[in-house]
Amino acid sequence: MxxxxxxxxxxxxxxxxxxxxxxxxxxxxxxxxxxxxxEAQERAIATADATPAVPLAELVPAGSGVTPELEWRQVTVTGTYLPDAEAAVRLRTVDGKPAVEVLTPMRLDDGRIVAVDRGLAPVTDGGAVPVYAAPPDGTVTLTARLRPDQRDPSDRPIVRGEGAPQLYAPDSRVVGATAGLDIVPGILQLPAEQPGVLVPVPVGPSVADAAPFxxxxxxxxxxxxxxxxxxxxxxxxxxxxxxxxxxxxxxxxxxxxxxxxxxxxxxxxx
Incomplete structure (x- = not known):
């Protein structure tokens, strides 16, 4: 040996x-x-689906933001979209094709401003922000899911050019800093059939992660x-x-x- x-x-x-x-x-x-x-995420989504939507102020009172404990809860808000302050998140996909995730601020009836995730828009011209449907004018009422902000781990700079500024993560703090607005921390993610929604962002794990076991x-x-x-x-x-x-x-x-x-x-x- x-x-x-x-x-x-x-x-x-x-x-x-x-x-x-x-x-x-x-x-x-x-x-x-x-x-x-x-599994914990799936349980949270199931619980949120079984819980009726409530006004945003009941879960996120003035001076607070969306916390991880509130993720996927459904809320209702009424306000006016601010398309001039819109931002797009890069490096997304829809049906296997490149896309951006559109974040549009909304001024609520109580004066607060929230970032609404209107969904995905396919990219057709390289890295340029695509042309997609504008949000409706006037006052609208939405039912949306709460999502906490996601931070870009690489802290990459905002990409500016034609169209909306481009981010690398859905982060209301970056959207607010870019547009010069005081936005409530967190994201309101729109499901299908809501005013202003594009292609809804899938709820829960990705297809790869959702495969059992x-x-x-x-x-x-x-x-x-x-x-x-x-x-x-x-x-x-x-x-x-x-x-x-x-x-x-x-x-x-x-x-x-x-x-x-x-x-x-x-x-x-x-």
Whole structure:
């Protein structure tokens, strides 16, 4: 077993054991955690669907904003769209094609301003903001879902050009700073058949994440990969030991034959 102390074997063992440890302590728990998050989100959506919509002020009083605990709750608001302060979120897709997500501020009857997510609009000309239907004029009443702001993890700058300013995440704070408006933190996401809606943003997990047991299956795969790595390590160690034993037996037989033949030259070590 002394061959295991050689640098090459030590490096190989460290690599395999490190991979197995990562599978069992990092990668598999990460996927189990994602599965738990997906299930919690589905429960929150189901609860929100079973709860009647209430006026925004009941859940988000003046001076407050949309918190994660309120996500997916349904509220009603009445106000006037502010299309001149509109913004678009880049790098979205609709039916597998590039799109933008349109955020249009609305001034409510109580004077507050909220960011309304009117949905998706397909991109037809490279990175330019597409032409899409304007929101209706005058006072409208909406029923929408509450969503907390999402921050762009890379803090990429706003893209300005023709059309609405382009963001990288639906964030009312950025929309307000861009338009010079004091907007209530959070987003109001419109479902279908609401005044001003385009292509509604899907509710809940994406199609890939919504497949049953997807994250759970990935977690089991990482556990299996870690086990396979350890079994393979044991197999290679055993194979090396067998080869060395076979080489030792061949050397012994050679020495015996040389002794019987009267050859005093010692056999070479394999």
């Amino acid at each position: 002394r061959f295991l102390l050689r640098p090459g074997w030590l490096a190989f063992i460290a690599l395999v054991v490190g991979f197995a440890v990562a599978c069992y302590t990092l990668l598999a728990p990460w996927q189990f955690g994602r599965e738990d998050q997906r 997807t994250n759970f299956s990935y977690a089991l795969q990482w556990l299996t990969f870690g086990l396979i790595a350890l079994v393979a390590l044991g197999y290679f160690i055993r194979l090396e030991m067998l080869q060395r034993r076979s080489g030792g037996r061949r050397a012994h037989r050679t020495a015996v034959r040389q002794a019987l033949a009267g050859d005093d030259v010692p056999p070479e070590r394999p």
